[in-house]
Amino acid sequence: MSIEKKVWLISGLLTLGLAGLLLKLWIDLNHFEGDPTQLPDQASVDAYLDKIGTAPEYRVRTGIFIKSFIFTGASNVQVSGYIWQHFEDGVHDAIKPVEGEVGFILPEAVDVGNGVIEEVYRMSQPDGELIGWYFEQTLRQKFDYTSYPFDHKTVWIRFWPGEFDVNVALTPDFSAYPATGPSDVFGIDNEIVMGTWERENTYFDYRLSDLDTTLGIGQNEFQTNLPELHYNFVIKRNFANAFIVHMVPLIVVTMLLFGAVMTVTRREGLVERHDFSTSSVIGTCSVLFFVILLAHVQLREGFAGSPVIYMESFFFLMYFLLLGVSVNTYLFASEAVPSLWIIHYKDNLLPKAAFWPFVLLCMVTITAYNLYLKEPPKPQLEVTHADGD
Template sequence: MSIEKKVWLISGALTLGLLVLLFKLLVALNHFEGDPTQLPDQASVDDYLQDLENLPEYQVRTGIFIKSFVFTDASDVHVTGYVWQHYEDGVHDAIKPTGDAVGFVLPDASDAASGMIEEAYRMDQDGEELIGWYFEQTLRQNFDYTSYPFDHKTVWVRFWPASFDTAVALIPDFAAYPATGPDDIFGIDSRIVMGTWERENTYFDYRLSDLGTTLGISDTKFQTNLPELHYNFVIKRNFGNAFVVHMIPLIVVTMLLFGAVMTVTRRPELIERHDFSTSSVIGTCSVLFFVILLAHVQLREGFAGSPVIYMESFFFLMYFLLLAVSVNTYLFASEAVPSLRFIHYRDNLIPKAGFWPFVLLCTVAITAYNLSLKADPEDAVVIEMLN
């Protein structure tokens, strides 16, 4: 077997092995771990509230149903739906909203004036008054896009009680949903138009407030450690759309670049057959550079203000490959720097055979790095993948 065949066999084996490793890394990157703080039942709520230094004077059962949502930009999501609360007769008389008053506050609303919260129904049942409100609000959150297009978004609706001078804890109305376990999806319309997203999970949890101010209220023992009720719905991006829009052009450009590398030769018969010249390869790289640059600008405009995202790293890799191919072609064709034997060896064999292993090795490194940012090093999924 000739040396050329051995080198190409090694290149093929490395390429196949790196493809398998890359697939495992992508599966791990696309995996979502449930939040350990979620509250699946009333017992978990009671345990949480009992551990607080200051127990709330009132507990108001609160539920939510999401009718629609849409991302208006990278940090805003417009949500519509219903919120309801139960006020027991003789227990909640002092804090029950009357008239046009609302029993909760949505502190994440970016423009409350343009939103809407209006009473939808009010009825007496089993010794309590049930009040429901319809709401339309744009909520502002700091979403993490670093794993795009394998990212998951946890969109939360954060509640404050409307009574700031009274220790009120809003508790989930678990009885209003068929099931609220760790793997159950509830409180969101099953027929909702998700667009490029898929439902992954829903849950309630508490997070202690950290306002850094007393809001001017003298008795702040409870207000400064307010257990804020959050309703969270986790959505996963549909990879297919991002693959068609961004990944396919990158793959095609990479294959065209590999084709340009394969035309580099000193053999007269191949030069004539491929019409090889240094200027033609560098010209091809120049054209591909502008194609990649325009695609990169389009991607970056969709995530303005966000750090470098996972997919964006491949554009930087492509810039390096375009430059490397151009430099390799020039040094090979001009027979410059003869000490660089890996360029001149057997008609540029090493750069040709090492093209795909190098590309995939960089891809694996980029994916592994993003996975390390996303997951805890002790996470079971990562450990299983590394083993």
């Protein structure tokens, strides 16, 4: 077997191995790990409230059912559905809302005046009264998009009790759902329109309030250590849509760039057949640069204000490849540096054979960093991305 065939055989084996490794990393990156803070049953709620050290004076069972949601702007998620609460006779008399009042607050609501929270039913029960409200509210939140298009979003409904002068803890109404285990999806309409998203998980959890004030109620220190009830529903982006929109053009441009590299030659007959010239290869790289630049600008506009995202790293890789191919072609054709044998050896064999292994190795490195080394984001209260997906 000739040296050229051995080099191309090694290149092909490395390409297949790295492609398989990249596929495995993509599968791992697209996998969602459950949140360890989720509360699957009443026992876990009792254990949490006992652990925080500040015992609530009242516990009000609260449930929620989501009918629809949509990303409506740069910092808004519009959610609609039903919220209900149980008030026991002789226990919650002092805090039970009268008709027209609401027994909870959605602190992240940004359109309180235009939003809807209206009572839709009030039912007597053997131990008290059940009150339900229909709500349509726009909530302000922040999501991490740095793993796009393998990102998962946790949209949460954050509850505060309606009373500030007493210690009230809202607890999940587990009895209203058929199953609330770590892998169960509950509290959200099965027919909800998700667009380019897929339902992944739902759960309740608590997060201690970060208030550094008693809100002027000097004797109510419970407000500075308030266990805020959160209902969370996790959604996963449909990878196929983002792959077609962004990755397919990048792959096509990479293949065209590889074709330009393969035309680099000094062999008689091939020069005329390939119509090879330094200016033609550099011209091709210039055209591809503007194609990639426009696609990059379009992607960046969709994530304005966000750090560099995973998909964006491949655009930087393409810039480096375009520059590398141009420099390689110039040095090969001009013979300005004859000592660079790695370029001149057997008609530019090594750069040609190393093209795909190098591209895939860079993609594997970028993916592995995002999967294993990148620090997970901390929950915020502001959105940095305004796409409607």
